Amino acid sequence: MVFSFIVASEIGFWIILGAGLAVRYxxxxxxxxAVLLAGVPLLDLVLLVASYLDLRDGATAGPEHGLAAVYIGFSVVFGPSVVRWADERFAHRFVGGPPPRRPPESGQALVRYEWRNFGKACLTWIVTCGLLLAIIVFVDDPDRTADLWPWIRSMTVMLSVWVIWPIVASLTTGGDEDDSAQEQAGERPPR
Structure with missing residues (x-):
């Protein structure tokens, strides 16, 4: 049941996003x-409730419950960025809005961009692992929650790998580079 809700949440995310942007522009x-776009997080709530009901009814927490927690973590933290990304492209394509922002390619802007994304990855780890630990505590049965611990380990590995990009950007970027050159070239710094 939970896996079906994960698939439905992902499909629903793109449908609501597309409908919201089409109605807007x-x-x-x-x-x-805006109301339709605000409904995107409701999908996460539905998935969370479905997982809770499944466990409350005595299901053993399996990989699908771990995947649901990961999906919710990424969706909560990165969802607004995905909506902004799609909004910029939709506005540019259909109503002549400004060109979409591009990630910085170098300089301190790149370093800030990479560290900001790593910060989002840290928040994703907190949300995901918090949900997984809440399930483990809620179920209070090590046999029924054994499949969730590998998800916490995987999220920790993900975070350990993700930190490579901001570190590399920090080490390879000259500290005296000014971002005004990018701004003069017409590129806006990322949000």
């Missing part, structure tokens, strides 16, 4: 589009 109904 193609129909010119900005408020209704």
């Amino acid at each position: 193609l129909l010119g109904r900005r408020r209704l589009g």
Whole structure:
């Protein structure tokens, strides 16, 4: 049951995102589009409730429960960035909005960008591992939650690998490079 909700959440995310952007830009109904886009996090809530009900009914926490926690963690933290990314591209493509922002390629802007994304990865780790630990405590049965510990280990490995990019960016970027050259070239710094 939980795996079906994960698939439905992912499909629903893109459907709601597309509908929200279409209503906002193609129909010119900005408020209704904003309401639809605000509904994206509700999918995470539905998935969380489905996982809770499944465990409450005596299911053994399996890989699908771990995947649900990971999905929720990434969606909560990176979801707004994905919505912004899609919004910029949709506005540019369909209503002549400004070109979408591009990630910085070098300089201190790149370093800030990489550390900001690593910070998001840390928040994802906190949310995901917090949910996994909450399930483990809630179920209070090591036999029924044994499959969740590898997810915590995998998320920790993910974080350990992710830190490589900001470290490399920090080590390979000259500290005196000014970001104003990028701004003068028409590139805006990332949000």
